[in-house]
Amino acid sequence: MHRIVVLGAGYTGMIAAVRVARRSRRGGLGAAVTLVNPGERFVERLRMHQTATGQGLAVVRIPELLRGTGIEFVQGWAERIDPVRREVGVGGRVIGYDTLIFAIGSVADTEAVPGAGVHAYTLNSVGSAGRLAEVLAAKGGATVAVVGGGLTGVEAAAEIAERHPAARVVLLSRDVPGPSMVPGARAHLEKALWRLGVEVRTGVEVTKVLPDGVELAGGEVVSADATLWTTGTTGSAIAAEAGLEVDGRGRIVVDQALRSVSHPDVVAIGDAAAIRQPWGMVHGTCQSGIPSGAYAADSIARVLAGKAAKPFRFGYIHQPVSLGRKDAVIQFTRADDSPRRWFLKGRAAVVYKELVTRSPLPAYRLSKRLTVPAAALSSRG
Structure with a gap:
């Protein structure tokens, strides 16, 4: 039984866990998937500015999203990683892994400025x-x-x-x-x-x-x-403390298959990873995070089936920005996130942004039954 542990049940970790569990079931790969997260509520980071203004949002529970997948959910903080023993410490429990998917993400860097x-x-x-x-x-x-x-x-x-x-x-x-x-x-x-x-x-x-x-x-x-x-981001200190190679922002340095360059049995996704593409470095957003999570699941399944991993490829398509509940602007972009001349504004942009914001949850539910094409997940966030 190949043990896959996913740290973090945000946008990237959730799609990686659900997708690799389905791949394992459908392909008879014999993998056991464990998902670790501090809380059982699924946090919609795309809507956090609404939470900050007191708007009540629907509460979605992680166990509910995982129902029927066979994934074990462990609620708790990942306190340490031992890449030699291939273990993760969560509270008083030690969880062993053969492949670790690191999806803890990043946070606003509040250490750069005093106070x-x-x-x-x-x-x-x-x-x-x-x-x-x-x-x-x-x-x-x-x-x-x-x-x-x-x-x-x-x-x-x-x-x-x-x-x-x-x-x-x-x-x-x-x-x-x-x-x-x-x-x-x-x-x-x-x-x-x-x-x-x-x-x-x-x-x-x-x-x-x-x-x-x-x-x-x-x-x-x-x-x-x-x-x-809201300025500046940094990765979780747990990666550097474990001896994984990280960049100046605490992100895990990965190869073309999103494997840690220092510890290949650790796969880093989303804004927890320093991902280089032919056009430059990926910056952390839900838009790039979900495709990286889907890719990681598919790549791990390929390797377990005896096939070679393919390089991760990603390109941006837009910059969606809410301007309150009644206005928005959507800047369409090239793959490297540079602006195209097309954009949406006003009511049309509001409808577009709301569809984008709402889309991850249906994608998770659908992924329990179907293998959603990775390309269809690239427009999120």
Whole structure:
């Protein structure tokens, strides 16, 4: 019995676990699959900005998603990996593996700037996002500093401003929001932020997070009742602690088959992996994560069947950005994520974004019965 352990039941880990279990059953490969996750609730990271504004979301339980798959679910934190013994420590339990799928993902890097880890809220977890929602609900006229003008920061700032119109939302960024978009798409994004009352400050660098605001390079202090940190990401420290080769952001360095270059029986997927394509490095999104999880499942099944692994190939197709519940912009891209001239905006973009956001859960359920073509999963996120 080949033991496959999947760490992390997010978007990437879930598709990898469900798909490799089906591949094993259908191919008679004799694999036992164990999925490890800290909680039994499936967290929709694509909707975390909604959680941060107090919007109630449907609760989906991981055991429910796994029903009928034969996968063993273990609830708990993966505390250590022993790549020599091929074991994972989860609480007081030791789980052995022959193949480990590392899908723990990444989190906002709050260690790069003093005070961020202590005073800032993040969208790393339902708990942190929920605590920000409580602050906004308790103080309707709160001032919120959103640090980071990337797509996560833009979505969060717009959502907060729309949901809490009495709040003052300040978006702080080194660059303009949506810098990779074509002028028309970026203009729509900027107009939406202006319409919602978001104050956008560009060309600024946050050097310290305080209990009641942030300090900028040069000494200026921007007062805030709450600071939301959305800039920079880092991988889980457990990989480096185990001796796996990682890059400067803590991501596991992998080969063309997504196997760790230092420990080939560890497969890293999603934004836990430093994945290089012919056009450059993949940056972590659900859009790239789910295809990497599907690929990992198929590749492991191929190897167990005595076949050679094929290289992972992926290309981006879009950058979907919510601008509250009533507006959005979709920038279509080339494979390397550079912008094409086409984009959607307004109501059409809202419908498109909602379809994308909703699509992973049906894909998991369908994957229990059918082997969904990997190409059909590449548009997620």
